[in-house]
Amino acid sequence: MEGSVAAETRNTAGSGTAPGYNSKVLKCAQMTWDKANRYWRFHFSEVKLKKEDAAASEFDELLLALYTPRGIFVFRHDLKHGLSAEGLKTAISGSGIYVCGPTGETNSSKALDVILQKLDSSACQRLGYTSLEDELLSELAAAHPQRTWQVYKDLPLADLSSVARGDRMEALVREVDSSLHPACIIKDADSDAFDWLRGGARIKCKSAQLCWSRSGQYWQITFFHTKLQAFGIREMATFDELLLTLYTPRGLFIYMHDLEFAVSTQGVRTAILGHAIRIRGPKGEQNWQVALEAILTKLDAESNGCKRLAFVPFRRLKGWHGTEAPM
Incomplete structure:
Protein backbone atom coordinates (compact mmCIF):
# COMPACT_ATOMS: atom_id res chain seq x y z
CA MET A 1 0.00 0.00 0.00
CA GLU A 2 1.85 3.02 -1.22
CA GLY A 3 0.63 6.12 -2.99
CA SER A 4 -0.52 9.69 -2.72
CA VAL A 5 -3.68 11.72 -2.93
CA ALA A 6 -3.72 15.45 -3.52
CA ALA A 7 -6.50 17.48 -1.96
CA GLU A 8 -7.49 21.05 -1.24
CA THR A 9 -9.41 21.98 1.89
CA ARG A 10 -10.82 25.28 3.13
CA ASN A 11 -8.29 27.25 5.17
CA THR A 12 -9.80 30.00 7.29
CA ALA A 13 -6.38 31.59 7.73
CA GLY A 14 -6.34 32.35 4.05
CA SER A 15 -2.88 30.97 3.26
CA GLY A 16 -1.98 28.43 0.58
CA THR A 17 -1.81 28.32 -3.17
CA ALA A 18 -5.13 30.10 -3.62
CA PRO A 19 -7.02 32.57 -1.41
CA GLY A 20 -8.96 30.72 1.26
CA TYR A 21 -7.54 27.28 0.42
CA ASN A 22 -4.86 25.09 1.90
CA SER A 23 -3.18 22.56 -0.37
CA LYS A 24 -2.70 19.14 1.22
CA VAL A 25 -1.05 15.95 0.01
CA LEU A 26 -1.76 12.53 1.52
CA LYS A 27 0.92 9.85 1.22
CA CYS A 28 0.25 6.24 2.17
CA ALA A 29 2.66 3.44 3.05
CA GLN A 30 2.51 -0.07 4.45
CA MET A 31 4.74 -1.39 7.21
CA THR A 32 7.25 -3.71 5.53
CA TRP A 33 10.35 -5.68 6.48
CA ASP A 34 13.64 -4.42 5.03
CA LYS A 35 15.64 -7.62 4.57
CA ALA A 36 18.91 -5.86 3.72
CA ASN A 37 18.91 -3.63 6.81
CA ARG A 38 16.96 -6.01 9.07
CA TYR A 39 14.30 -3.67 10.35
CA TRP A 40 10.62 -2.84 9.89
CA ARG A 41 9.97 0.44 8.16
CA PHE A 42 7.57 2.78 6.39
CA HIS A 43 8.71 4.34 3.13
CA PHE A 44 6.71 7.23 1.70
CA SER A 45 8.00 7.81 -1.82
CA GLU A 46 7.88 10.61 -4.38
CA VAL A 47 7.39 13.41 -1.88
CA LYS A 48 7.78 16.66 -3.82
CA LEU A 49 9.23 18.52 -0.88
CA LYS A 50 12.06 21.04 -1.02
CA LYS A 51 14.36 20.02 1.80
CA GLU A 52 16.16 23.37 1.92
CA ASP A 53 12.93 25.40 1.95
CA ALA A 54 9.84 23.39 2.87
CA ALA A 55 7.68 26.50 2.68
CA ALA A 56 8.40 26.69 -1.06
CA SER A 57 7.04 23.18 -1.71
CA GLU A 58 4.08 22.44 -3.96
CA PHE A 59 1.76 21.92 -0.97
CA ASP A 60 1.12 23.42 2.46
CA GLU A 61 0.49 20.27 4.50
CA LEU A 62 1.70 16.71 4.18
CA LEU A 63 -0.42 13.97 5.72
CA LEU A 64 0.96 10.45 6.22
CA ALA A 65 -1.24 7.36 6.50
CA LEU A 66 0.51 4.36 8.07
CA TYR A 67 -1.14 1.05 7.19
CA THR A 68 -0.30 -1.44 9.95
CA PRO A 69 -1.61 -4.76 11.31
CA ARG A 70 -3.27 -2.76 14.12
CA GLY A 71 -5.01 -0.31 11.85
CA ILE A 72 -4.40 2.96 10.03
CA PHE A 73 -2.57 5.81 11.79
CA VAL A 74 -2.69 9.31 10.30
CA PHE A 75 -0.07 11.97 11.05
CA ARG A 76 0.53 15.52 9.93
CA HIS A 77 4.19 15.55 8.91
CA ASP A 78 6.51 18.32 10.03
CA LEU A 79 8.16 18.45 6.57
CA LYS A 80 11.47 17.36 8.12
CA HIS A 81 11.27 14.07 10.02
CA GLY A 82 12.78 11.10 8.16
CA LEU A 83 13.22 13.08 4.95
CA SER A 84 15.82 11.57 2.64
CA ALA A 85 17.08 12.29 -0.86
CA GLU A 86 16.62 9.52 -3.45
CA GLY A 87 19.82 10.04 -5.42
CA LEU A 88 19.64 11.22 -9.01
CA LYS A 89 15.89 10.70 -9.22
CA THR A 90 15.18 13.21 -6.40
CA ALA A 91 14.95 16.13 -8.82
CA ILE A 92 12.44 14.21 -10.93
CA SER A 93 10.42 12.05 -8.56
CA GLY A 94 10.93 13.80 -5.24
CA SER A 95 12.34 12.72 -1.89
CA GLY A 96 11.51 9.80 0.35
CA ILE A 97 10.41 9.72 3.97
CA TYR A 98 11.70 6.75 5.96
CA VAL A 99 10.52 5.88 9.46
CA CYS A 100 12.27 2.76 10.75
CA GLY A 101 12.09 0.43 13.71
CA PRO A 102 15.13 -0.88 15.63
CA THR A 103 17.70 -2.85 13.66
CA GLY A 104 17.38 -6.56 14.36
CA GLU A 105 13.90 -6.30 15.92
CA THR A 106 11.89 -8.89 14.00
CA ASN A 107 8.71 -8.50 16.06
CA SER A 108 6.51 -6.17 14.02
CA SER A 109 4.41 -5.10 17.01
CA LYS A 110 7.44 -4.01 19.05
CA ALA A 111 8.92 -2.27 16.02
CA LEU A 112 5.65 -0.42 15.44
CA ASP A 113 5.68 0.81 19.05
CA VAL A 114 9.11 2.35 18.46
CA ILE A 115 8.09 3.88 15.14
CA LEU A 116 4.99 5.50 16.64
CA GLN A 117 7.06 6.77 19.57
CA LYS A 118 9.50 8.37 17.14
CA LEU A 119 6.71 10.16 15.30
CA ASP A 120 4.95 11.23 18.51
CA SER A 121 8.18 12.65 19.97
CA SER A 122 8.92 14.62 16.80
CA ALA A 123 7.15 17.74 15.55
CA CYS A 124 4.76 15.50 13.61
CA GLN A 125 1.19 15.47 14.91
CA ARG A 126 -0.96 12.36 15.25
CA LEU A 127 -4.38 13.19 13.81
CA GLY A 128 -6.23 9.93 14.16
CA TYR A 129 -6.42 6.16 14.14
CA THR A 130 -8.84 3.72 12.53
CA SER A 131 -9.06 0.04 13.40
CA LEU A 132 -9.14 -2.42 10.52
CA GLU A 133 -12.30 -3.78 12.15
CA ASP A 134 -14.01 -0.39 11.93
CA GLU A 135 -17.57 -0.67 10.60
CA LEU A 136 -17.07 2.21 8.17
CA LEU A 137 -14.08 0.50 6.56
CA SER A 138 -16.09 -2.72 6.29
CA GLU A 139 -18.98 -0.84 4.70
CA LEU A 140 -16.68 0.86 2.21
CA ALA A 141 -15.10 -2.47 1.27
CA ALA A 142 -18.51 -4.10 0.89
CA ALA A 143 -19.82 -1.21 -1.21
CA HIS A 144 -17.22 -1.77 -3.92
CA PRO A 145 -16.40 -4.75 -6.14
CA GLN A 146 -13.41 -6.85 -5.17
CA ARG A 147 -10.17 -4.96 -5.22
CA THR A 148 -6.54 -6.02 -5.12
Missing part, protein backbone atom coordinates in the same frame (compact mmCIF):
# COMPACT_ATOMS: atom_id res chain seq x y z
CA TRP A 149 -6.11 -6.97 -1.44
CA GLN A 150 -9.41 -8.86 -1.39
CA VAL A 151 -8.65 -11.18 -4.30
CA TYR A 152 -5.25 -12.13 -2.85
CA LYS A 153 -6.48 -12.86 0.66
CA ASP A 154 -5.01 -16.10 2.09
CA LEU A 155 -3.04 -16.82 -1.10
CA PRO A 156 0.69 -17.69 -1.09
CA LEU A 157 3.03 -14.68 -0.84
CA ALA A 158 0.13 -12.30 -0.14
CA ASP A 159 1.30 -11.46 3.38
CA LEU A 160 4.81 -10.51 2.23
CA SER A 161 6.04 -7.05 1.36
CA SER A 162 6.50 -6.33 -2.34
CA VAL A 163 10.28 -6.58 -1.93
CA ALA A 164 10.17 -9.92 -0.09
CA ARG A 165 7.62 -11.29 -2.55
CA GLY A 166 9.82 -10.19 -5.45
CA ASP A 167 12.82 -11.97 -3.94
CA ARG A 168 10.84 -15.22 -3.58
CA MET A 169 9.57 -15.05 -7.15
CA GLU A 170 13.03 -14.27 -8.52
CA ALA A 171 14.42 -17.36 -6.79
CA LEU A 172 11.61 -19.47 -8.26
CA VAL A 173 12.09 -18.10 -11.79
CA ARG A 174 15.81 -18.77 -11.54
CA GLU A 175 15.04 -22.43 -10.79
CA VAL A 176 12.61 -22.56 -13.71
CA ASP A 177 15.21 -21.01 -16.00
CA SER A 178 17.78 -23.55 -14.85
CA SER A 179 15.40 -26.47 -15.49
CA LEU A 180 14.62 -25.17 -18.99
CA HIS A 181 18.34 -24.93 -19.82
CA PRO A 182 19.93 -27.97 -18.12
CA ALA A 183 23.06 -27.76 -20.26
CA CYS A 184 23.84 -24.20 -19.11
CA ILE A 185 25.63 -23.12 -15.95
CA ILE A 186 23.71 -20.59 -13.84
CA LYS A 187 25.86 -18.07 -12.00
CA ASP A 188 25.17 -15.10 -9.74
CA ALA A 189 25.24 -11.71 -11.42
CA ASP A 190 28.36 -9.59 -11.15
CA SER A 191 26.37 -6.41 -11.80
CA ASP A 192 23.16 -4.78 -10.55
CA ALA A 193 22.05 -4.43 -14.17
CA PHE A 194 20.89 -8.06 -14.33
CA ASP A 195 20.05 -10.87 -11.90
CA TRP A 196 22.00 -13.93 -13.03
CA LEU A 197 24.09 -15.38 -15.83
CA ARG A 198 22.96 -18.36 -17.88
CA GLY A 199 26.07 -19.37 -19.75
CA GLY A 200 27.05 -16.07 -21.34
CA ALA A 201 23.53 -14.58 -21.34
CA ARG A 202 22.64 -11.84 -18.86
CA ILE A 203 19.18 -12.54 -17.44
CA LYS A 204 16.97 -9.90 -15.87
CA CYS A 205 13.90 -10.96 -13.88
CA LYS A 206 11.04 -8.54 -13.16
CA SER A 207 7.85 -9.30 -11.26
CA ALA A 208 4.57 -7.46 -10.88
CA GLN A 209 1.15 -8.01 -9.34
CA LEU A 210 -2.21 -7.93 -11.07
CA CYS A 211 -3.75 -4.79 -9.53
CA TRP A 212 -6.92 -2.78 -9.86
CA SER A 213 -6.45 0.80 -11.06
CA ARG A 214 -9.05 2.92 -9.34
CA SER A 215 -8.35 5.94 -11.55
CA GLY A 216 -8.26 3.98 -14.81
CA GLN A 217 -11.02 1.53 -13.82
CA TYR A 218 -9.18 -1.54 -15.10
CA TRP A 219 -6.99 -4.40 -13.90
CA GLN A 220 -3.37 -4.07 -14.95
CA ILE A 221 0.13 -5.44 -14.52
CA THR A 222 3.00 -2.95 -14.63
CA PHE A 223 6.72 -3.74 -14.57
CA PHE A 224 8.71 -0.66 -13.62
CA HIS A 225 12.38 0.35 -13.84
CA THR A 226 13.26 -1.69 -16.91
CA LYS A 227 16.51 -0.40 -18.44
CA LEU A 228 15.81 -1.04 -22.13
CA GLN A 229 17.50 0.50 -25.12
CA ALA A 230 16.52 4.15 -25.55
CA PHE A 231 17.73 6.57 -28.21
CA GLY A 232 20.03 9.17 -26.68
CA ILE A 233 19.91 7.46 -23.27
CA ARG A 234 21.10 3.84 -23.55
CA GLU A 235 22.58 2.34 -26.69
CA MET A 236 21.68 -1.17 -25.53
CA ALA A 237 19.58 -2.81 -22.85
CA THR A 238 21.52 -3.66 -19.69
CA PHE A 239 20.67 -7.37 -20.11
CA ASP A 240 20.21 -9.96 -22.86
CA GLU A 241 16.94 -11.60 -21.82
CA LEU A 242 14.05 -10.26 -19.77
CA LEU A 243 11.87 -12.70 -17.83
CA LEU A 244 8.56 -11.42 -16.46
CA THR A 245 6.65 -12.98 -13.58
CA LEU A 246 2.96 -12.14 -13.30
CA TYR A 247 1.73 -12.55 -9.72
CA THR A 248 -2.01 -13.22 -9.99
CA PRO A 249 -4.68 -14.81 -7.78
CA ARG A 250 -4.59 -17.79 -10.12
CA GLY A 251 -0.84 -18.31 -9.73
CA LEU A 252 2.47 -17.25 -11.25
CA PHE A 253 2.79 -16.84 -15.02
CA ILE A 254 6.37 -16.65 -16.29
CA TYR A 255 7.13 -15.13 -19.70
CA MET A 256 10.17 -14.26 -21.75
CA HIS A 257 9.61 -10.70 -22.96
CA ASP A 258 10.52 -9.59 -26.49
CA LEU A 259 11.89 -6.21 -25.25
CA GLU A 260 9.23 -4.35 -27.27
CA PHE A 261 5.69 -5.40 -26.30
CA ALA A 262 3.73 -2.88 -24.17
CA VAL A 263 6.86 -0.83 -23.44
CA SER A 264 6.29 2.82 -22.54
CA THR A 265 8.52 5.70 -21.54
CA GLN A 266 8.13 7.62 -18.28
CA GLY A 267 8.96 11.10 -19.46
CA VAL A 268 12.13 12.63 -18.08
CA ARG A 269 12.32 9.78 -15.55
CA THR A 270 13.11 7.25 -18.29
CA ALA A 271 16.81 8.16 -18.34
CA ILE A 272 17.21 7.37 -14.64
CA LEU A 273 14.46 4.89 -13.80
CA GLY A 274 14.03 3.10 -17.11
CA HIS A 275 10.93 2.13 -19.07
CA ALA A 276 7.66 0.64 -17.88
CA ILE A 277 5.93 -2.41 -19.31
CA ARG A 278 2.20 -1.95 -18.76
CA ILE A 279 -0.43 -4.52 -19.77
CA ARG A 280 -4.05 -3.63 -19.10
CA GLY A 281 -7.31 -5.49 -19.02
CA PRO A 282 -10.52 -4.07 -20.57
CA LYS A 283 -11.56 -0.70 -19.17
CA GLY A 284 -14.54 -1.03 -16.85
CA GLU A 285 -14.14 -4.81 -16.45
CA GLN A 286 -14.19 -5.39 -12.69
CA ASN A 287 -13.94 -9.18 -12.78
CA TRP A 288 -10.25 -9.98 -12.33
CA GLN A 289 -10.55 -13.39 -13.99
CA VAL A 290 -12.00 -11.91 -17.18
CA ALA A 291 -9.36 -9.16 -17.13
CA LEU A 292 -6.55 -11.67 -16.59
CA GLU A 293 -7.69 -13.73 -19.57
CA ALA A 294 -7.56 -10.59 -21.71
CA ILE A 295 -4.05 -9.76 -20.46
CA LEU A 296 -2.79 -13.30 -21.10
CA THR A 297 -4.35 -13.26 -24.57
CA LYS A 298 -2.36 -10.12 -25.35
CA LEU A 299 0.88 -11.71 -24.13
CA ASP A 300 0.22 -14.97 -26.00
CA ALA A 301 -0.69 -13.26 -29.29
CA GLU A 302 1.42 -14.13 -32.33
CA SER A 303 1.77 -10.42 -33.08
CA ASN A 304 4.50 -10.11 -30.43
CA GLY A 305 7.57 -12.15 -29.57
CA CYS A 306 6.73 -12.88 -25.94
CA LYS A 307 6.79 -16.54 -24.92
CA ARG A 308 5.10 -18.22 -21.98
CA LEU A 309 7.68 -20.36 -20.16
CA ALA A 310 5.77 -21.72 -17.18
CA PHE A 311 2.72 -21.47 -14.96
CA VAL A 312 2.73 -22.22 -11.23
CA PRO A 313 -0.87 -22.45 -9.93
CA PHE A 314 -1.77 -21.65 -6.33
CA ARG A 315 -5.00 -23.63 -6.11
CA ARG A 316 -8.00 -24.57 -8.19
CA LEU A 317 -10.43 -21.70 -8.53
CA LYS A 318 -14.06 -21.77 -9.52
CA GLY A 319 -14.32 -21.38 -13.26
CA TRP A 320 -10.69 -22.37 -13.85
CA HIS A 321 -10.32 -25.52 -15.93
CA GLY A 322 -6.54 -25.83 -16.11
CA THR A 323 -4.96 -29.27 -15.96
CA GLU A 324 -2.01 -28.29 -13.77
CA ALA A 325 -1.79 -29.69 -10.25
CA PRO A 326 -2.32 -27.02 -7.58
CA MET A 327 0.70 -25.66 -5.72
